[in-house]
Structures are given as structure tokens and as C-alpha cells.
Amino acid sequence: MKKEIKTDYYDTFMCTADKCPFTCCQEWNIAVDDDTYKKWKHLNLSKQNNDYLDQYIKQKDGSRVIALNEQKQCPFLNEQKLCNLVLNFGDEVLSETCASFPRQIHEFADRKEYSLVSCCPEVVDLMNQQDKICFTNNMLDMDEDPLFQIRAMMISIMQDQRFSISKSVMMIYYILLDIYQKKSVVKKEIDEYKDEAVLKELSDAIDNMQFNRFDTFEENNELFLDMAENYRKQEIYTSYLEPVAVLAESLSHDYDEHNITIQLQKFEKQFSSYENLFRNYIVLDIFTNSLIPESDLKSMVAMFQWIAMEYTIMRHTIFLNWLLDQQEELSYKTVRNYIVVISRMMGYDQEDIFEYLEKSFEKLIWEWGYLALLIGMEG
Numbered sequence: 001m002k003k004e005i006k007t008d009y010y011d012t013f014m015c016t017a018d019k020c021p022f023t024c025c026q027e028w029n030i031a032v033d034d035d036t037y038k039k040w041k042h043l044n045l046s047k048q049n050n051d052y053l054d055q056y057i058k059q060k061d062g063s064r065v066i067a068l069n070e071q072k073q074c075p076f077l078n079e080q081k082l083c084n085l086v087l088n089f090g091d092e093v094l095s096e097t098c099a100s101f102p103r104q105i106h107e108f109a110d111r112k113e114y115s116l117v118s119c120c121p122e123v124v125d126l127m128n129q130q131d132k133i134c135f136t137n138n139m140l141d142m143d144e145d146p147l148f149q150i151r152a153m154m155i156s157i158m159q160d161q162r163f164s165i166s167k168s169v170m171m172i173y174y175i176l177l178d179i180y181q182k183k184s185v186v187k188k189e190i191d192e193y194k195d196e197a198v199l200k201e202l203s204d205a206i207d208n209m210q211f212n213r214f215d216t217f218e219e220n221n222e223l224f225l226d227m228a229e230n231y232r233k234q235e236i237y238t239s240y241l242e243p244v245a246v247l248a249e250s251l252s253h254d255y256d257e258h259n260i261t262i263q264l265q266k267f268e269k270q271f272s273s274y275e276n277l278f279r280n281y282i283v284l285d286i287f288t289n290s291l292i293p294e295s296d297l298k299s300m301v302a303m304f305q306w307i308a309m310e311y312t313i314m315r316h317t318i319f320l321n322w323l324l325d326q327q328e329e330l331s332y333k334t335v336r337n338y339i340v341v342i343s344r345m346m347g348y349d350q351e352d353i354f355e356y357l358e359k360s361f362e363k364l365i366w367e368w369g370y371l372a373l374l375i376g377m378e379g
């Protein structure tokens with residue numbers, strides 16, 4: 001029997017349905033799989049009319065999805081924010097996407113891994129309640145396969161409170177590139193990076209580097225605008241994206257360095273009160289997305305870049321929103337909303353992520369310096 005690995009709170013998740021502050025039944029592509037499509041051809045929503053469910057399906061980018069209404073909501077979502085399909089026919093009629101969201105399951109030769117994605121506000125709440133993300137029976141520590149060992153090492157560094165989030169990301173990426181450049185993955189080399197002295201040396205080396213906060217700010221600004229462009233054109237997530245994107249555009253033309261420095265320092269203080277949440281968020285992202293059944297070392301490196309990019313774009317949009325709000329205090333609601341929006345915006349399949357990275361950066365794998373520029377250093 002395959003071993004099962006889950007985050008220890010996985011089974012406590014429950015959809016809050018009509019109480020959800022940010023339903024997944026809107027502004028999203030809701031895929032309809034083949035079996036569901038066949039079922040829907042024979043199900044009539046209102047007996048009097050020929051209101052068969054397959055009429056609510058359209059083709060988008062070569063896939064079958066539910067056609068959203070003018071408000072960009074799922075047509076089956078009723079006024080009480082409940083699903084008419086579930087009310088009329090029961091859970092069995094839901095498409096695979098709706099039935100499983102926000103759960104994500106990866107099946108490997110020897111194991112099944114279960115995770116929850118941060119595109120759902122209830123999942124963010126659960127993450128926020130954990131001091132530290134733990135996995136079933138500490139199973140991550142018992143892996144023999146080198147790729148799983150590398151992932152366990154990434155998670156261990158990310159959870160090491162001695163290193164700030166930015167430093168942990170830079171350290172992980174340095175190690176990943178080092179292993180990747182050696183072309184073959186050997187257990188002995190992975191073990192070397194578990195050595196305290198080696199980690200300290202790496203941490204000290206980063207401490208001695210110079211970081212330019214304006215370069216990081218400008219790069220984050222540009223990346224966010226690039227990522228938001230399509231969603232803005234399609235008028236998706238408008239209330240979250242448009243105000244911060246307009247501010248980002250104006251800052252991309254000109255900004256007062258002195259003022260931005262002061263604001264960034266104030267913001268960092270506020271943002272640091274969510275350090276634990278973001279550490280958990282990155283750990284979960286590494287667990288869920290850096291290693292999937294088809295992965296090799298190269299794809300792990302590329303996926304880690306994407307995870308770092310997602311984090312920096314979240315941090316940047318939260319900063320812009322905090323600037324607009326002119327509130328000293330950064331609210332949990334704002335933080336949660338932007339974790340959800342950016343996770344939804346950037347939750348592409350690996351193939352699409354690699355295509356984006358190759359198009360935007362000319363090659364799939366970055367130099368270490370680029371990731372360091374993107375993430376910058378706190379303080």
C-alpha cells in the first residue's frame with residue numbers, strides 16, 4: 001500500500017460555502033472533465049425548459065470550462081451563495097475541479113501526497129493558525145529518493161527561524177543551483193547542505209552582500225504589472241488589482257526615493273508581523289508545487305523561482321495596497337485577500353509556467369543574482 005503524506009491539518013478543512021469572503025465560484029476558469037460533460041448532457045436544471053447543464057459549458061484555450069455570467073460568476077451560484085447543482089442533484093454531479101478544490105493530490109510510485117492550495121481564504125486561515133507546518137508522522141525526513149531529500153532540505157531551511165524569509169529563499173536557491181550545476185544528484189552532496197557550518201557560511205556570505213532596495217522595488221513593480229496585464233484586460237479581480245496597478249504604473253514613471261525608503265521601512269515592520277504566515281505559505285508551496293510526479297531537478301529549480309516570484313509579487317501588491325490605504329496597521333484581511341488573488345492569478349500548470357519563464361527571461365533557469373535582486377533583503 002502507498003504511504004500517504006498530508007499536512008497535519010489537511011483533514012480539518014471545510015468549505016465555508018455561503019460564508020466564504022472570496023468564493024472560488026467567480027472570476028476563474030472552472031474546468032469540466034469528460035465524465036462530467038457526459039453526465040451534464042442528460043441533466044436538466046428546470047424540468048419545464050430544455051435547460052441541460054452542458055449548455056453552460058464553453059471552450060476556452062482548448063479546454064471545456066463553465067461559462068461565467070456577466071458578473072463573472074458561476075451560473076450555478078445562487079443568491080444565497082450556494083451551489084444550485086449540489087442543491088438539485090447532490091455532490092456527485094460536480095466536476096472534478098469543483099469537487100476537489102482546494103485539495104491537491106499528487107500520486108507518485110510509492111506514495112500519495114495531499115495538500116491544500118492557498119487560493120482559498122479558508123486555507124489561508126488554517127495556515128495562519130499553525131505555528132509550523134508539520135507533515136504526517138514526519139514522513140518527509142525519511143525519504144531515500146534524492147529529489148524528495150532536496151525538497152525536505154528546502155522545507156527545513158525555510159522553517160529555520162534563524163534565517164529571515166528572504167535569506168532562506170536565497171540560501172535554498174543557491175543550494176539548488178549548486179546541485180543542479182553538478183548535473184547528477186548525489187545523497188552525499190545533499191547531506192553536505194544539512195551541515196550547520198555550511199549553512200552558517202552561506203548565511204554569513206549573504207550578510208556581507210550589498211542589496212539595493214530600489215532595484216528590488218522596481219523589479220517587483222515591473223513583474224507585478226506584467227503578471228496583472230492579462231487579468232486587467234479581461235477585467236478580472238478588478239477591485240483588487242486595478243487600484244494597486246494604477247499606483248504601480250505611476251511609480252514606474254517616477255517616485256521620490258526618500259519617501260519610498262521611509263514607507264518601505266514602515267511597511268517592513270508591519271509585514272514582519274505576518275512572517276509566520278508567509279513562512280508557512282512558502283513551505284506549503286514548496287511541498288505542493290516544487291516536486292510533482294513528472295518533476296526532475298531542472299523543473300524543481302524552475303518551480304522554486306516561480307514560488308519566489310509569487311511571494312515577491314504578493315509582498316509588493318500588499319505594500320501598494322497599504323500605501324493606498326494610508327493605514328499604519330496592515331490588516332490580516334488585506335494580507336489574506338492578496339495571498340488568495342495572487343495565488344489564483346499565478347496558479348498555472350507547470351508547462352505554462354515554464355513557457356512564461358522562458359519567454360520573459362529568455363532562459364528557464366536564472367542566475368542566482370537575479371533571484372537575490374527580486375527577493376531583496378529585509379532591513
Ligand code: SF4
Pocket residue numbers: 014015016017020021022023024025101102119120121122123
Ligand atoms: S474559496 Fe474555499 S471556502 Fe470559499 S467557496 Fe471556495 S472552497 Fe469554499
